[in-house]
Amino acid sequence: MLVIKILASFALFGSIAWAITAPGYDSIISAITSLSALISAFIFQKKKVVYPSQKQSVSGDGFGLQAGGDLNVGNISISNEREPNAR
Secondary structure, three states: OHHHHHHHHHHHHHHHHHHHHOOOHHHHHHHHHHHHHHHHHHHOOOOOOOOOOOOOOOOOOOOOOOOOOOOOOOOOOOOOOOOOOOO
């Protein structure tokens, strides 16, 4: 994004110099276009996305599942009995 800001700044200064030395529609439109490009480079700069941290508390005989995105859980049977091969 810094490169775009630098190039838009050079284009703005160049088009202003062109508008001063040879005033006309082409040079003025060029100055307005480069100014709008420079302004939009500052307005629409990429913002850092901050994701909230996840917290979870499970009490008793409960269980908790936590994921950063979509979570699909198959057939979960909740019972107090343990299966013979469960660890």
